[in-house]
Amino acid sequence: MQIHDCFVDQTGELSPDFPGYDDAWLNEVFSEMLFVRCVDERMLKLQRAGRIGFVGSMLGLEATMAGAARAMRPTDWMWSGLREGGAALLRGLPLSEYIAQMYCNSMDTAKGRQMCNHFQHKGTNYPSWSSVIGTQITHGVGAAYASKQRGTDEVHTIFFGDGATSSSGFHSGMNFAGVWQAPCVFVCVDNGWAISVPSSAQTASVSYAAKAKAYGIPGFQVDGNDAVAVHEAMAALIGRARAGAGPALLVLRTYRLMGHSSSDDPTKYRDEAEVELWRDRDPILRFERLLTKRGSLPEGGLAGLRARHEATIDAEIHAQEIVDPMPLRSLVEDIYAEVPTHLRRQYNDFLRVAEKHGEAQKGDGAFPL
Amino acid sequence: MTSTSPLSVIEPDGSVNGHVTSLSKDELMRCYRAMIMVRVFDEICLKLQRSGRIDFSIPNLGVEATQVGAASALRASDWFFPSYRDFGMALYHGVEPVEMMHNMFGNERDTAKGRQMPVHFSFVDPIHFVSISSPIGTHIPQAVGAAYAMQQRGEDTVAICSFGDGGTSSLGFHSGLNFAGVWKSPVVFLCQNNGYAISCPSDEQTASDGYAVKGEAYGIPGVTVDGNDLLAVHQVVADAVARARAGDGPTLIEAKTFRMGGHSTSDDPTRYVPAELVEEWKAKDPVDRFERYLQSRGLVEPDSRAQFHAEARTRIDAAVKEAQAAADPGLETIFSDVYAEIPAHLRAQGQEAYDLAARKGDAAAGDGSFPL
Amino acid sequence: MANLTLIQAVNDGLRTAMSADPTVCVFGEDVGPKGGVFLATEGLTKEFGKNRCFDTPLSEDGIVGAAIGMAMNGLRPVAEIQFQDFIFPAFDQIVSEAAKLRYRSGGQYTAPMVIRTPFGGGIRGGLYHSQSGEAYFCHTPGLKVVVPSTPYDAKGLLIASIQDPDPVLFLEPKALYRKIKGEVPEGEYTVDLSTLRMVREGGDVTVFCYGAMVAVCEEAARTAAESGIETEIVDLRTLLPLDEDGVIEAAKRTGRVVVVHEAPRFCGFGAEISAMIAERCIEYMEAPVARVAGFDTPFPNTLEHHYLPDARRVLDAIERTARY
Ligand SMILES: Cc1ncc(C[n+]2csc(CCOP(=O)(O)OP(=O)(O)O)c2C)c(N)n1
Ligand SMILES: Cc1ncc(C[n+]2csc(CCOP(=O)(O)OP(=O)(O)O)c2C)c(N)n1
Numbered sequence A: 001m002q003i004h005d006c007f008v009d010q011t012g013e014l015s016p017d018f019p020g021y022d023d024a025w026l027n028e029v030f031s032e033m034l035f036v037r038c039v040d041e042r043m044l045k046l047q048r049a050g051r052i053g054f055v056g057s058m059l060g061l062e063a064t065m066a067g068a069a070r071a072m073r074p075t076d077w078m079w080s081g082l083r084e085g086g087a088a089l090l091r092g093l094p095l096s097e098y099i100a101q102m103y104c105n106s107m108d109t110a111k112g113r114q115m116c117n118h119f120q121h122k123g124t125n126y127p128s129w130s131s132v133i134g135t136q137i138t139h140g141v142g143a144a145y146a147s148k149q150r151g152t153d154e155v156h157t158i159f160f161g162d163g164a165t166s167s168s169g170f171h172s173g174m175n176f177a178g179v180w181q182a183p184c185v186f187v188c189v190d191n192g193w194a195i196s197v198p199s200s201a202q203t204a205s206v207s208y209a210a211k212a213k214a215y216g217i218p219g220f221q222v223d224g225n226d227a228v229a230v231h232e233a234m235a236a237l238i239g240r241a242r243a244g245a246g247p248a249l250l251v252l253r254t255y256r257l258m259g260h261s262s263s264d265d266p267t268k269y270r271d272e273a274e275v276e277l278w279r280d281r282d283p284i285l286r287f288e289r290l291l292t293k294r295g296s297l298p299e300g301g302l303a304g305l306r307a308r309h310e311a312t313i314d315a316e317i318h319a320q321e322i323v324d325p326m327p328l329r330s331l332v333e334d335i336y337a338e339v340p341t342h343l344r345r346q347y348n349d350f351l352r353v354a355e356k357h358g359e360a361q362k363g364d365g366a367f368p369l
Numbered sequence B: 001m002t003s004t005s006p007l008s009v010i011e012p013d014g015s016v017n018g019h020v021t022s023l024s025k026d027e028l029m030r031c032y033r034a035m036i037m038v039r040v041f042d043e044i045c046l047k048l049q050r051s052g053r054i055d056f057s058i059p060n061l062g063v064e065a066t067q068v069g070a071a072s073a074l075r076a077s078d079w080f081f082p083s084y085r086d087f088g089m090a091l092y093h094g095v096e097p098v099e100m101m102h103n104m105f106g107n108e109r110d111t112a113k114g115r116q117m118p119v120h121f122s123f124v125d126p127i128h129f130v131s132i133s134s135p136i137g138t139h140i141p142q143a144v145g146a147a148y149a150m151q152q153r154g155e156d157t158v159a160i161c162s163f164g165d166g167g168t169s170s171l172g173f174h175s176g177l178n179f180a181g182v183w184k185s186p187v188v189f190l191c192q193n194n195g196y197a198i199s200c201p202s203d204e205q206t207a208s209d210g211y212a213v214k215g216e217a218y219g220i221p222g223v224t225v226d227g228n229d230l231l232a233v234h235q236v237v238a239d240a241v242a243r244a245r246a247g248d249g250p251t252l253i254e255a256k257t258f259r260m261g262g263h264s265t266s267d268d269p270t271r272y273v274p275a276e277l278v279e280e281w282k283a284k285d286p287v288d289r290f291e292r293y294l295q296s297r298g299l300v301e302p303d304s305r306a307q308f309h310a311e312a313r314t315r316i317d318a319a320v321k322e323a324q325a326a327a328d329p330g331l332e333t334i335f336s337d338v339y340a341e342i343p344a345h346l347r348a349q350g351q352e353a354y355d356l357a358a359r360k361g362d363a364a365a366g367d368g369s370f371p372l
Numbered sequence C: 001m002a003n004l005t006l007i008q009a010v011n012d013g014l015r016t017a018m019s020a021d022p023t024v025c026v027f028g029e030d031v032g033p034k035g036g037v038f039l040a041t042e043g044l045t046k047e048f049g050k051n052r053c054f055d056t057p058l059s060e061d062g063i064v065g066a067a068i069g070m071a072m073n074g075l076r077p078v079a080e081i082q083f084q085d086f087i088f089p090a091f092d093q094i095v096s097e098a099a100k101l102r103y104r105s106g107g108q109y110t111a112p113m114v115i116r117t118p119f120g121g122g123i124r125g126g127l128y129h130s131q132s133g134e135a136y137f138c139h140t141p142g143l144k145v146v147v148p149s150t151p152y153d154a155k156g157l158l159i160a161s162i163q164d165p166d167p168v169l170f171l172e173p174k175a176l177y178r179k180i181k182g183e184v185p186e187g188e189y190t191v192d193l194s195t196l197r198m199v200r201e202g203g204d205v206t207v208f209c210y211g212a213m214v215a216v217c218e219e220a221a222r223t224a225a226e227s228g229i230e231t232e233i234v235d236l237r238t239l240l241p242l243d244e245d246g247v248i249e250a251a252k253r254t255g256r257v258v259v260v261h262e263a264p265r266f267c268g269f270g271a272e273i274s275a276m277i278a279e280r281c282i283e284y285m286e287a288p289v290a291r292v293a294g295f296d297t298p299f300p301n302t303l304e305h306h307y308l309p310d311a312r313r314v315l316d317a318i319e320r321t322a323r324y
């Protein structure tokens, strides 16, 4: 299978193999990438202002999201870690839910139980994931087995970072997928860093793609800052999996421009010159250069588009600031399908104290025992 | 970077196409005797288990060349992180059969004081043969850690870590090889692909093209060898050891061999191993093959095998006698070695156990007081 | 009705669940053609095909992780871990994932699945084929922990566990696999989770136990009866969520309690029972709660008969408690 490394280079030049998408298509991708960036920047601001607790920034990774998201069907599944919130948005996670999750408020579909930046969206098959690195990989493989067994044509894309390739989930997940020929695509977003560990120090293998050989799975890599290359590779490998030809590993080489998270200071461990180098490879700049050359930049250029996106996001942020408080019962609900007696008892004991201190609201009443 | 066609040296007729082994005549004979010793030890253990005198054993038939060939490439000062099937590594390096037999009987002279199942050996003398743990793969990162320590102290020792085809799916394999690749550890990974992980055939364990190629995921060169060919195994392990000693890092070796017995004495392989496959491998018997090589060099007499066999038998029979006569470990061994010092709550539990035994007139009570 | 061993009852339970529900899949190491190292899955591949009963590579982490994904996507996985001692590579998947999925997703995603695994001593398995690790898992909200002690319960609880909407760790007392036989109804029936089983009535002492210890306690109770002590035995059979009210009622009935388990005493399940009694009905108690448990040491091999609580040790505790 032929997988092209790059279609749009850093200067915005197209390679001769460019698949011939029109200006409208390219503009959509441009807008999507910029939207993801605006969301990210807004969230970082909210975090700085103390409105939300934590952000795992996607800055610099927008091409991986826009390229991958449009290669998937809504019925396909996306399994992810920290940094795929943008792709989830582009696949249909409503912005309101995204922001509610960041606020961990009562509108959050996860009922404020997870820390910030842990999204989910059942409607587009984007399951809840945990902070524990690599655990989603085997889930994706098991679910892919189920899709195959149930005779559906769903494909599962399973995202993880360069660091996660060292996890047990990667080893078991890739091995099982190889043996089962499960309909899934493993997407390793090599963003240069696992917190402070450079991806070159994570493993001695010649490349991350080479790891696929250990499992009898084909491995490929592309320029992760080229949304077109990401899209073409994802579309090809998803198509291959859908056709029953089994799993593949795709490595997207990119760069995390911000710290690991809003709690991290990357200047402690990396060279500003390296960051500068990658700033110039910015996937959005690259597309701006391309669209400028083609004379098809949207109205008002990048700045105009950005202002429109920001207005949308700000409106949603305002709405999320004024939602109801979280019901206290959610403390003991959803542990099991039904709230068992010992948890009812524990809640009722807790509620007596909460009521004494005026913390209980209407609807927070005791459970019958 | 990976060699997938197995290195093979000894032809079926014993000739070697000009291969010059680095093993001296004495070493060759030591290998031969060790293989025979493994075979006899194995046979006797199976009989002991069948007759109910020990609980359990792990058949070694068919894999002797891999174990002995590998052991012959290591020095006594190197560290062994073995699997439960690696009798041959211990026997080659001079672990006394009686020491192993004490473990098979789980008696008071067992180095592990009868705490482990049989075949879970642990020796510090004459070699570091690290205590075997049943959970698969846990020893792999441990070997890498030990190798890191050797490296840090500037020693020229290496660690060999042996596991099965099934072991490559374990988490320890993934972490161990990844760390060893990054640290360039002086360690040799020996994957004994013996065709099965209990009942799972080795080609259903993974979809990769053989096992040696798995090294590539970690930047570790992979080598494949005919595991029933002692000279070939010695050669690839010696090369890997030389690389490790020279500071050039780890190697993953896949030795292709075949487990002729069941997985263990609790297993009935006829439920899942095709009889033809067993027949096919019978013809490749590693001891016969090595013997033909020795014959071709005039190193053995026609009756050498019988003689060595009889010698081994005598030694191992004596070992059985001695091990069987040894007493069970004392009751206090339940409570010792949990920590460096016995904490108060364990001392109290120990005394309770002695009290109860004394009240019930159980011989294990000794004089009724906790002796430690 | 058929007279089955406990392992046959497990096999029958799996077969019954697989026949009733085409989404039930059974997998693990050596569960396919070999039928499992204890033969719990014997014949299932033949009957239901390789897609529904199959071997996996040797990775417990993979087995449980994949099971979670299958459960999230419409299958009912029943994963086997060959020995509970080998479950620890999957500890992360069980504790961080299966048990927390419903909660962390606000109920959107769930992992209805069963992890079956043989546990406990008595087969000369040494450190790694003998352990009773229930306490690690009972400390995990979101997980259910079930332990049958009879063939009837093994089948009924297993089917109930497979039908349950939450992840269940199903601990099978391997010492009893072939040791006991009992009447087992044909076809589908369930035994409700979180219910106790009254094994034996008696007004002097209440013994709480589960798994292989039930038979040991029965033996001790018979001997105690010879010296006039009447022992009530309660099989807890679901450890999490436990029928706490039932435990408290039973404790109140005699005011004298012995708790028995094979697992080490410190922070063991007996500590929970004991604390619960101290909190909720200390005023009914006539004697301190006595615990008979494994020592706070790893599991030995040669001396396992001294490590495992036996009828002598249980009897000793019953007598001390009765006479207190
Ligand atoms: C099992 C586990 N270990 C450690 C952590 C802490 N941690 C969170 S993110 C991270 C680095 C992940 O790096 P990578 O997989 O490259 O993803 P990236 O953050 O670069 O997207 C670490 C070590 C964790 N969440 N889970
Ligand atoms: C973590 C773990 N899971 C399962 C087992 C049970 N078990 C013991 S040996 C074995 C198969 C090992 O196969 P392989 O690695 O090929 O070694 P071989 O026995 O063939 O030498 C299994 C599954 C175990 N000991 N540890």
Ligand SMILES: [Mg+2]
Binding pocket: B164, B165, B166, B192, B193, B194, B195, B196, B197, B198
């Ligand atoms: Mg094997």
